[in-house]
Amino acid sequence: MYVSYKWLEQYVDLLGISPSDLAEKITRSGIEVESVETLNEGIKGVVIGHVLEKNQHPDADKLNVCLVDIGGEDAVQIVCGAPNVDKGQKVIVAKVGAVLPGNFKIKKAKLRGEQSHGMICSLQELGVEGKLVAKEYAEGIFVFPENVEVGADALAQLHLDDTVLELGLTPNRADALSMLGVAHEVAAILDKEVSYPPTEHQAVEKRTDATVAVSVEDAEANPLYIAKVVENVKIAPSPLWLQARLMAAGIRPHNNVVDITNFILLEYGTPLHAFDYDRISSKEVLVRFAKQGESLTTLDEVERTLSSDQLVITDGREPIALAGVMGGANTEVQSDTTNVLIEAAYFNPESIRRSVKAHNLRSEASTRFEKGIDPSRVRLAAERAAKLLQELAGGSVLKGSVEVDTYDWKVNTVTTTVGKVNATLGTNITQEEVSDIFRRLQFDVEIIGEKVIVHVPSRRGDISIEEDLIEEVARLYGYDNIPTTLPVGERTPGQLTTYQQKRRKVRRFLEGAGLYQAITYSLSSEQRAKQFALEDSELTKLALPMSEDRSALRLSLIPHLIEALKHNIARQSEKVALFEIGSVFLKENETLTEKERLSGALTGLWESHPWQGEKKPLDFFVAKGIVDGVLQTLNVLDLVEYKQAKRQGLHPGRTAEIIFDGKLIGYIGQLHPTVQKEHDLQETYVFELALESLMNVIVPELEYKAIPKYPSISRDIALVVDQKVVAGDLEEQIRVTGGNLLKKVSIFDVYEGEHLPEGKKSIAYRLTYLDPQKTLTDEEVTSKHEKVLKVLEEKFAATLRS
Incomplete structure (x- = not known):
């Protein structure tokens, strides 16, 4: 989750807290901040310019010579190779002396004989990823709206004077997949209040229920569905502040209607979908499971074959969206759209997960539906969308909404005791401190004797058992404040087995x-x-x-x-x-x-x-x-x-x-x-x-023996045996027969070939005899040696090689 610091400031008072300090506090409270990126870091000297003239470069087909007003006394000449540059545009200009990302310094230059005093920039050249730039500016320079001031700081107008915190969320913290969710977390850390955005808007007399009907076949899969209709919208680019919010969060801007739904997905954590109302042929919305083999072409222009366990939104006959995952191309909001139907719903996470897995299609919306959204925000999100469509797209919001609501609105109540909290954490936190922590989290708390009864808001679906409450106390109390203790009992040093x-x-x-x-x-x-x-x-x-x-x-x-x-x-x-x-x-x-x-x-x-x-x-x-x-x-x-x-x-x-x-x-x-x-x-x-x-073999204990004082006697023997005889069997028999005097047997030669009978081979061994108590005589060694040869002859038909 990418969190814009300036956007977060709209919901929580961050006065006096720098982005890096805030990141440190969030990390210490249990959500890791993986990076803190200052969007305008290292960039300077970038202003808004006005292209007064554009002429073809005399010696280059793909270059234009532009006269640009950058707010100074005199306009400057800049050579530009962007295909979409034109007279009258308000553009991003890096003046001579400016510095762009990568410590790229802008100097006076001469391009094919023409002087160039600066550079007209694309968003990519300011460090914005290409995949986040609106399609109309992806292959060229960015063009500002007409109402911007020439010579003003371009980074401020683009809202790039901001810092983005990247949160590494664990699967249980789906509540922090929205700006308001992060705002609640930050407010609890700083002991501040959360300011929710306004949702009030002026509706016309025409009623929504007169224009569309909604029905749901499976209440378990879709317990809440809300439809609102906004007429007479004007499709246009979103204002710069809205585009900047989306790009900071890793989403590419499209147009004002689509951008508003994405903005609210990020703000509330509630995915919305905008249908072109006039492309819904029956003016009816039916939510059902797909028929086996039914097909739908989604917004990514892929035709998908559906199965009977996948939830779809239909016009009563044909699918118009894969519920909670992606809309259909047949009702897509396009440049000629004038009337919009806004869908706000709560879908069962399991049904969304099945669709995602079946089509290998994961979206920002499905990610949130899979983890579970806050059902209490669905209506707020719909009303907020209506307000923004009225303000930014000039739409007329129809009165009321059409709803199917079978959701079981139960408050999750979890109980613990201060004693259990302290016993688990090894702390001495008072009942008042525990109660205050839950107040900061905006949880309703009742104290009855030793019991602390907490009514968990629906936005925190991860809290369901007593241990979850204890974890919240530990996080907000501060892991660094939990005392270090040693285990009670007999202490033994750790060691390897x-x-x-x-x-x-x-x-x-x-x-x-x-x-x-x-x-x-x-x-x-x-x-x-x-x-x-x-x-x-x-x-x-x-x-x-x-x-x-x-x-x-x-x-x-x-x-x-x-x-x-x-x-x-x-x-x-x-x-x-x-x-x-x-x-x-x-x-x-x-x-x-x-x-x-x-x-x-x-x-x-x-x-x-x-x-x-x-x-x-x-x-x-x-x-x-x-x-x-x-x-x-x-x-x-x-x-x-x-x-x-x-x-x-x-x-x-x-x-x-x-x-x-x-x-x-x-x-x-x-x-x-x-x-x-x-x-x-x-x-x-x-x-x-x-x-x-x-x-696991039990090995006899190691025994040390004195170095022999007496000399050993070695005898070499070359035995002729059948080729099938194994050298190891001979060696084993030699050892057994040699007894205590034979200390070592080693093989040093094997020969087959000339001078040996067919089917025979010669194996040579060196036998070492030693008595640790005395010097051996030749007679003793010869007696033992002849015994060895005799046994080998009897058992293996071995003969000495002549």
């Missing part, structure tokens, strides 16, 4: 390893949501998804990480390494479970040293090293094992599952070449771990 500490360690390790953290959507398409899932699960689908791409909850984090890789690689990144810690959503027998996962995706060069000319591409062992580091950070590396596996979407020869205590807790692997090609990726590796399972 063990789970949170472990998660933070994992995140820091991955960041230190060179991965960037990503945060992706929990919602995915049904196809992608199933991909790369660690465990089988039913999909959880949304009943009303925003789109097909966001229709199901994910079972894995990897699909979106792959999309993130693709996005970055397409933007010339040589290396992309991402990780995410997030939730997946598993469903079984209609029970939804949320589990935390750690996933990573890596592609491109892992290391690049241009000076040495060295480039190290990413491979399986880099990705496995990162996973090992995560497991080591959680102290579970020695408790898990990797097993070769085949998984959908991953390379069949470069994929491993991670097993803990016999259960699958993760996997790591290269994307299948077809998947890489589909996403325009080179060699790419991914991993996913069941983070909750790993972090």
Whole structure:
């Protein structure tokens, strides 16, 4: 909501309060002022000029040489390229030495050989947005009415000597979507009175009910409808003050009739609509729900197909407006309009919301109807419109109005106590102070013993429960005045849980390893949501998804990480390494479970040293090293094992599952070449771990051992085995057989090919033996070593390579 400071002054006495101070007070009372813009900031030397002569530039087809009176002794020559400049116009002139927005200084100039002493300006050149300028001046200079004074300050005549406050309203504060609503808020803050604008006008003898009939089929959807008729209006541009009020609020001026309805929408928060009375063929207004398939061409010249749950205004036969949203083109106020029917109504917010959603058509009117307008202002708004049409359009207001009123006028009464207020806020506010706050808000209050009974005015539809009253007291008492207190009870310092500490360690390790953290959507398409899932699960689908791409909850984090890789690689990144810690959503027998996962995706060069000319591409062992580091950070590396596996979407020869205590807790692997090609990726590796399972493992306490005093003995063995034998199975058997003396087993070579029988391979291990209590003898090591070889020969048919 944009609030003009000078407009607000018409309703509340702001004497002595600057716009910035007012913004501070409003923000401290609970409505955030997002910006304070001075419309004429940095502009000077701009006056009203009178074009005395206009001649074609001798050397330029699109330029004119104008002689302009700017209020001085002599007229000045100005070269102007605006297509609509003409003799006799009153225009905006920036004199030599003037400054325009952006610190643009006006100097004497020579254009194609002709001297130019100043600049004839458009509104855009004074900082007004192009979309807010009236259409007739959108492509050229602005022209003043004839009655303005030459040489006067143009900014004052345009009402640009003003400040606009932008309010960031929360959905519950629909009352502040009007100038009078903001006036009530400011008046309560400053303890001032609100002055309502006059609505009295002189009506002719002819009665409205003799010219139009109104009926409503559904009283729940439209409990209040008021029609007034104004005859003999003269369509013309609005006066400058009215145009300025609309532009300051972000609305483009059109003509006096339309501008008056928009002005009252901003003033009262009550949307009105003006119909060309003579274009309503039956002189009857019938409010009903549309017939299925019925059509209406709205003011934006779009033909819309209606459904039976959308409320429309009709002439008894055909729709002439989509109720509360937008009028129809068939009854639009045009330049030849002479008689106007003014509609003022209260529509059910739900019915308006349905129409807005169905047509994706939101307007200033529908925004207010959707949130709920003040029903008590509907009649006032209609009378105010009639008065302004009489004053600004020369109209004759017909006596009375035609109404359908079935609205249930109930006063909302809410009760609280001073004790509850103080207990909630931690204050010592007296009953008199509480009562005074509600007086400033212009709420009717009754005090009965401890009870404070508040009769809430209809303009404040957001107040319905006791807590709402307490919030009003807190706002007006001042949040800064509420004392700071500490909770009562045993005080314990805040700290991270063990789970949170472990998660933070994992995140820091991955960041230190060179991965960037990503945060992706929990919602995915049904196809992608199933991909790369660690465990089988039913999909959880949304009943009303925003789109097909966001229709199901994910079972894995990897699909979106792959999309993130693709996005970055397409933007010339040589290396992309991402990780995410997030939730997946598993469903079984209609029970939804949320589990935390750690996933990573890596592609491109892992290391690049241009000076040495060295480039190290990413491979399986880099990705496995990162996973090992995560497991080591959680102290579970020695408790898990990797097993070769085949998984959908991953390379069949470069994929491993991670097993803990016999259960699958993760996997790591290269994307299948077809998947890489589909996403325009080179060699790419991914991993996913069941983070909750790993972090909830009870790890044995850390034990320290003395550094061995005695030397170790290493033996290398190269075993020839069948190609199907897994190196990890051999290593596990070596460890088991080696017993306490065998401290370390590491693989350092795998060979297949020449000098080996077909179907065989050679795997070389280094075995390290150590006794911390003494120096081992060759006999002891040889005995244990031969036992290892014998067991390997028996179980795997392994032989030593000669």
